[in-house]
Amino acid sequence: MDKAPDEAKEVYSHHGVIVKKLEKYNERESACSSSTFISFVSSGTLSVLEHNNDRWLLWVPEERNLSVESDPTEWEVVNTEKPKPPSINDEKLESRKIWINVKDLKSLQLRRNTNKMFFDLKDGTTFDVVFQHGDAQQFISSFRSFVILERSRRSRQKFYVKGCVNRELSKSFAELDLFGEQGNLVARFMKDLHDRPFETTLTAFSKLTGVVASGLSNTLRPDDEMVSQPSLQGDEYEVIPSTLDHPAMSLPPRPTIKRGDPLSVEEWMRHVQEDGSVIKVDTLLMTIFRGGIDPVLRYDVWKYLLNYIPYNCSQTEAAELRKKKIQEYQTLCQQWRSITPEQEDRFSLFKDRKSLISKDVNRTDRTIDYFAGDDNPNLESLNNILMSYMMYNFDLGYVQGMSDLLSPILMLMDNEHDAFWCFVGFMEKVMGNFMLEQTSMKEQLLQLACLLQILDPVLANYLNSHESGNLFFCFRWLLVLFKREFTNDDIMVIWEVLWTDLPCRNFHLLLCIAILETEREEIMANENGLSDILAHVNSLSMNIDREAILSKAEAMYMQLLSNAEQLPIMACVTLGLPVPPDPETGDHEEHLKLSNMTPSDDDEDAFEKAMSHTFL
Template sequence: MREWVTFFDSEGRVTDSEALRKRVFYGGVEHLIRKEVWAFLLGYYAYDSTYAEREYLRSVKKSEYETIKNQWESISPQQAKKFTKFRERKGLIDKDVVRTDRSLSFYDGDDNPNVCLLHDILLTYSFYNFDLGYCQGMSDLLSPILYVTGDESESFWCFVSLMERLGPNFNRDQNGMHTQLFAISKLVELLDSPLHNYFKQHDCLNYFFCFRWVLIQFKREFEYEKTMRLWEVLWTHYLSEHLHLYVCVAILKRQRNKIISERMDFDTLLRFINELSGHIDLDAVLRDAEALCICAGENGAACIPPGTPPSLPIDNGSLYPQEDDVL
């Protein structure tokens, strides 16, 4: 907390955003300040915004959230019968939220109000981004954000910012996912030719065994606290906005000898990767991913096709109300 306040000027602007991102990249964030730090990392707050501007933003965005939420709250049972997409999405969300992180005390127990918030935010998002709607896995991405912020409106807008980056993961054509899996394949070819050759010989070059890692950003591979630490490191975009791909390569490299010595085929490999959940050393993997990213340099960047998520431009000003919005 004491270190955090040193990054601001007297009016609340971050004086050196790169230094801040570097500090988070190498040290993570104390949980007590995550709520504010994450808002900057996700782009909900602009680094050059003042305390007053952020307070005003929260007020305007809370009203905007309530307006969007009211769109589905006002749907009558009679309307719902004739609104197939609404019923389908609501049904999916109802099923997913009751099995999302229920082992945490924050989401534990019957009639847990935080589970209700998770439900309401996701349903509101499905109206905010009606084309994308709701897909399985989104509740995994929202859960830590709500846990950190504890606020319905701010969780929603931070989630919106995250989905600006990761939304292509959930596109129906899965192009965003295929692009990332292709990039992992090219990075392995560049950084670990023995493993690449093994995968090539055993028809494993589609890298579908990394699908879950990429889709929900390793959410089910680490315990909750470590997942939050990994995410804030990834969100800094400090060395690369695609560091998560190097994390995939780092994990695979650490398992290379076992994969090759046991002559794993695709099905065995898929089962093996899934069973790594809870048994990955996050600190070691982050160190490896950093080293791989630096080692790969421009050649590594060239392996990642333009537009690969989360390479969408982050417009920190886009969430800020303009004069026309106020009027």
């Protein structure tokens, strides 16, 4: 029984709660062993206790016992008129208390009766819980203030416990204002929004500091010196190697990079053959990377960059492909439009996603003329494309942020079918950002921390010492690829540069570091902590020099490339550079394994252990 420390404070209580431990059962509510139950049970008070960032559930029985006059598998009739047994002494009362550490709580499951639910623990223990005053949903709503719950995709009555809410972190995310015009998402983090990935990242990201600390050290060259620092693991300290204080890596001077001119009509025509197919694609992509695309060409060139039209298609083949894609889009539209309101009532996932799309469409880029005003037909097109994508990729569905990625594409294409298939191509590139597990987002933050430690160790160490080493403030940048940080004209250039996949894998991470380095003095001024850093980063929106940042990011890559042999393995893998063989065995594969710092989804225990440093 993991009791809370004496300093823990009660932050919530619910009276009139019956809690019964099920030792053995086959199928709940129907096949419970009668030997599991006792003749008399007690009503009591269920409380949530809090100390630092830990939470406990405590149930304390009342002195009055209650007799159950029903099938032992249910809690139908509670008769309080039976004779009272003797009062419970302090020792007996203490022994009957039930303590549950939230860390040990696996899931909550509502039952058919609205005032009943199950508490499932990770060790297989189950508690049968009845709320005599109020329903179980009320408890769920209140409990969200203290823990992060993720609704099961298989059952809307089941909620997985993903960790404790970090009060300070919640405050920091509120200041970050991930989607300014869309309201405070911190509250949404705590809601049952399975189509929004943020509530899962809130738990996982709050533990990233430890992975960064241990991850960087594990990817150093074998002859690198490592520094150890204590990590609190349970009630003991465990030594985890860290390179946060490791001497800065010696890099050559950073070159000066000059951006090129946009891809012109004349240059584009030199790549288009008589039959309409595109040749010398590598040269074409390099031109786009160095200077972007002339706006008059974007309508055509984006279709190639986003894999809507293959480069080797002739003009005739491209026309046939486009005709086929238009028909496919129309079929998708018919599918979701044919669902009746009565069907929606029996198709809750579809209904929820449709409602979410409608809400997001009505607040996406409304300050831009193309989407401004009431009854704007372009909003209907935005809605149609997102609804069709939900049907096209129903496993992923719709996730907040997708509307931000679609709006510039729709503005450019100005028709639904072309915009839809370009959006499909874009989503193929960034789909990992919107997955419920958020593995991709966690991995990108790890990679970003690794690169920052190499390129600017002073700033990296400052952030680590000021509760910001986890780089939470880059979350919005990564999620929607800077859509909220640049003007519409600028983001089109940023995206088409990134779509070339040049000059390396994950070039967008170097853009993040270029922005951070540009703001380095401001970030480090006056010993700014997390709240001040978040506020400053948020103020950068629409105030970033696009060309300067692109030049600086490319210069960073050239600087790293010139010293690739000395880079940590994780940095090589992040940038797509060759990983050198292990100096002892000469084995590339074994050396490469050291760089895999993404915790396995099916090894939750190892994941939690690796993330032993919690962000407080």
